[in-house]
Amino acid sequence: MMGGPTPLGPRRTRFRDESITRQKIRPGTVRRIIPYALRHRGALAAMLLATTVDAVIAATSPLLLKVIIDNGIMQGRLSVVVGLTLTMVGLALLNAAAIYCQALFSGRLGHGLVYTLRTQVFRHVQRQPVAFFTRTQTGSLVSRLNTDIVGAQQVVTSVLAQSLSVVLTTVLVLTAMFYLSWQVTLVALLMIPVFFLPAKFLGKRMQRLARAGMEQDAELASVMNERFNVAGAMLSKLYGRPDREARTFDGRAAQLRDLRVTQEVYGRMFSIATTLLTACTTALVYGLGGGLVINGVLQIGTLVALTTLLFRLYGPINQITGIQQHVISSLVSFDRVFEVMDLKPLLEERPDARPLPEPVPADDGGGTAPEIEFSGVSFRYPAASEVSLSSLESLALRTPEKIDDSWVLDDVTFCAPAGKLTALVGPSGAGKSTITHLVPRLYDPLVGSVRIGGQDIRELTFASLRDEIGVVTQDAHLFHDTIRTNLLYAAPDATDKELEEATRAAHVWDVIDALPDGFDTVVGDRGYRLSGGEKQRIALARMLLKSPSIVVLDEATAHLDSESEAAIQRALANALRGRTSLVIAHRLSTIRDADQILVIDGGRVREHGTHDSLLATDGLYAHLYRTQFSRQSPIGADLRTPVPDPS
Incomplete structure (x- = not known):
């Protein structure tokens, strides 16, 4: 037997938390x-x-x-x-x-x-x-x-x-x-x-x-x-x-x-x-x-x-x-x-919750996506006692909880216009990902409100939010199942034709078509049988298959090489058209194409505007541009080579 710290934790402190093992059966069980x-x-x-x-x-x-x-x-x-x-x-x-x-x-x-x-x-x-x-x-x-x-x-x-x-x-x-x-x-x-x-x-x-x-x-x-x-x-x-x-x-x-x-x-x-x-x-x-x-x-x-x-x-x-x-x-x-x-969920749907109104059809046959509005939003992540149980955490690592009462977001106010692309930029830990978590209501703000189409999302049904919001994260997760099943997770009734159209739009159809089992190929645990770029493009195809009116991209192209990046940029150019898009930007093309750029730092919106207007003010964005983005060179009409995400 070995003493001292090990890859599995220090054995001698393993049962320091005697409160768990001494816990009595609660009355009323x-x-x-x-x-x-x-x-x-x-x-x-x-x-x-x-x-x-x-x-x-x-x-x-x-x-x-x-x-x-x-x-x-x-x-x-x-x-x-x-x-x-x-x-x-x-x-x-x-x-x-x-x-x-x-x-x-x-x-x-x-x-x-x-x-x-x-x-x-x-x-x-x-x-x-x-x-x-x-x-x-x-x-x-x-x-x-x-x-x-x-x-x-x-x-x-x-x-x-x-x-x-x-x-x-x-x-x-x-x-x-x-x-x-x-x-x-x-x-x-x-x-x-x-x-x-x-x-x-x-x-x-x-x-x-x-x-x-x-x-x-x-x-x-x-x-x-x-x-x-x-x-x-x-x-x-x-x-x-x-x-x-x-x-x-x-x-x-x-x-x-x-x-x-x-x-x-x-x-x-x-x-x-x-x-x-x-x-x-x-x-x-x-x-x-x-x-x-x-x-x-x-x-x-x-x-x-x-x-x-x-x-x-x-x-x-x-x-x-x-x-x-x-x-x-x-x-x-x-x-x-x-x-x-008995662990009460942090988020509850109100008994009188109403669905988010569907996009109103436009004259060109498309839809009018709703705007996203943050109004005086302040937020900090909940303490462990609010969301978890000590008995579900590691026995070896249990220590008295230290409450972190620092605000991740502080009085954030902005409007992401309907049908437009809003890019979020800023240093690491600025609060960009937290903003994207609040839109689909993974958390609720502690102060202020988040509105979609003028409706406070706390008054809307979870189902309608899921239907209208499509999210692709940096770490695209795939279940240990077939490609078909992973795609149908977004749209269970989709046909093979619709699956093909979505995968073509995400520029991953050629990869799937070359596989012996095609859509019926098992991707393995967390999709590890596929490359990072292939997983990311399948995740994008899954989002496109859902066809949401609001798109949230949290560093969704971070794992792609230059060739995949070029393909995805073409796919996104079509996918984001007419949709309200909130994108954490780490590509120069995304920033230049954005209708609005929000510069986030210290949990606040420090600057906002277009690429050119923000450069002209020579503030935080201009500094970020010079240190992070100016090194990116174009590889096509509207494509940029990838660089590490500043956040």
Whole structure:
């Protein structure tokens, strides 16, 4: 094992945040589970009925055994022995059918619950802001949807069935035992409270171990998720030290192994204690019952029935220890799932939200795109406590949160004219990308408003904003699927002809047509089977297929070479015509063609105007132009060679 910092984090500080593992199950968790079970009330009722039948048979069979011995065997009545033996066979068959039904409906109930929870959590997570995903470990989040939800299922399936079986069996068996001998039953009753002592002493520790195990499982899943995707694997091969990575991973896996071993030991302690108590109680019953038989108080068949009932009594009570382990683990799982469900989304659609009006058709058959207006907008990114959960972040890196209250945007006011191209330029960290994030409402301004077509976007539906705004970012993401599926993500009903037209417009059709499977080519994890320029052009084709009235380009051509740049510039010249465009500019051609340039610095609009007018003022833009853009030379009528983005 290695000490000190490693590529996976410092091991010795891994569980400094004891607040997570010491966290208790929140009040009301059990109450919140009930509605999920009642959604499947038919399967629940059938499962409970089957469990009841099983419990009744468990209490009845020993009584038949008593009659067979005392009234049949001891008195030499073969007809009684045969008749009751056949009855017991029938009860055994009925019991087998009850157990089958219990398993069937328990499965329906359990997997129905998993489906309901999983779909609800997935929908809820999708509503979270981008800041949530920047802080959350993917593996930890996936663990909530898989491991925790499946663990939560046990509460309303096996645990519920076992609990009902224990209660019914205990009541029915005690009733039968009182009927046979109150003396023996009293001894059995006096021993029952002793069986709960191990649970009392070990329960809290089991809860802590269960939560810690889930946390470490999620942490391990996150590490594997990061190392097993293409980007992580490439980084590990180029910069990592495989042996050191493996040793560190071994250390983390060993921590989880040791914790699971401890859980097993505590679980066995329950079993050992109850087994010992059962043996002692059985010995007492045999001693007391044997004496009563010798004194003629009980018959031998009654003693056999009592000892059989005793095992039927303490068997379910022994199950309580296992049930408690399952209950603790399952309640912790539910608690972790509800923790995600209770995280309120940063952005909410208002109940009275209205759709953004569609562009009004113009005389030339086109549309009139809406203008974009920022009015006194100030913004800072939310704190972690507002958008995330500490239990979804790295255990090794959790530290007290430091609140950054600096403003990213400060009193930003401008208007991007309808159907015109507005370019954003400025130094790194100036706030340009934040402005582009506010337009499609990835965040809301804390002060001021963003309006599209005169409508405050907070009063509009999310669906209408998605329909009318097309965004292409610098890091174009493609799903591990076919090119067709990635394109149809923007327009699910698009035809092959429309796909071809969009890819031709983005100058990527020739690339796709040359592939053996064409549109059905699988692009690989995050599109890594394609070059950066090809991915970018497919992303542009996806945006063109959507045909939005507003286009936001956040360094969308940063990864292109000169040839691809020339092709994309021609595509954009047509794509942006008639659309309201907000573009973070790092190409001289974009700046010169812009109808308006906004110079952003320190979260403020420092200058605005056209290329020529801003050069004439000899201010910040002129300085940026001389240091960043003047080195770009034209390669065509309206094309420029690429340079690194100043932001």
